[in-house]
Amino acid sequence: MTASQDMLFDTEQLAREAVAATPWEGRCPLRYTTDFYTPAELDAALARWNAQYGNFGSYPFSHMWHPAIASKPLLLEHHQLHLYHADGRCDLHLYGTASPGRDQANHDHTQQPLPGSTMSQAICTSCRWHHIDPDESAAVEAWHDHAMPGWRSLPVMPNKIRVTRHGPHGTKKIAEWVQAHYPPHWLIDGAPILTERNPKGTRAVPGYSPLGGYDITAPAAKAT
Structure with missing residues (x-):
């Protein structure tokens, strides 16, 4: 390590020590929690942890909630879906040797x-509602039960229609199918689509519904 790198490391360490000397006054604890907190509160807590301990390995070592990658919030008139992840494992063999003090x-x-x-x-912020599950899709489905009751009875899109998404005019075909088969009161912003899937590919995918909502595996496909 060069002298300039040593100086940078010392400066960063001093900055972290200064943060650690300041009491944390946020509502959310700096650890894994199952209590309800808003996305802003969860983000603030993780930012504090990073400032105090550093960003490297912060997800597995802090076990704190962070926004799910590639899942933008679904914002509707009366409900919102914010999807968060946390690493609830503690395995030194998985993450290497713990650093002293940190x-x-x-x-x-x-x-x-x-x-x-x-x-x-x-998380639904307006209702102060949340659901925690080891299965991401199950958490998404629980939110739909909360915000869009009745969604489980929607028509199921055949796989032969769904797979056209990646072909020419695929999204248009999917949108036309939804318009032709959905009840009028379900043609709303954020509504999901239920689709036939391969049993090995059942993740609820955000933004794949032509109505702006999720593409969720139909229950029959899950049971296959």
Whole structure:
């Protein structure tokens, strides 16, 4: 390590120590939690953890909630879906040796046990509602039960229609199918589509509905 790198490391360490000396006054704890907090509160808590301990490895070592990658919030008139993830595992063999002072304390979970798996959380801020599940799609479906009751009875799009998405005019064919088969009161912003799937590809995909909502695997396809 060069002298300039040493100086940069020392400066960053001093900055983290200064943050650590300042009491955390946010509502959300700096650890894994199952209590309800708004996305802004969760983001602020993770930002504080990063400022105090550094960004490297912050997701697995902090076990804190962070926005799901590639899942933009679904914002409707009366409800919102914010999808968050947390790593609820604690495995030194998976993440390497804990660093003195930073990681060792974060591996003592006797007071607040971890779930032992990666977790997903769906949040509706306006209702102060949330649902936590190890299955991301299950969390998304729980939100739809909360915000769009009756969605499970929607017509199921055949796989032969769904797979046209990646071909010429595919999205147009999907939109036409929805217009032809959906009840009029379900032709609303954010409504999902139910689709036949291969049993190995059942993730709820954001933004794949022509109405702006999720593409969710039909229950029959899951049971296959």
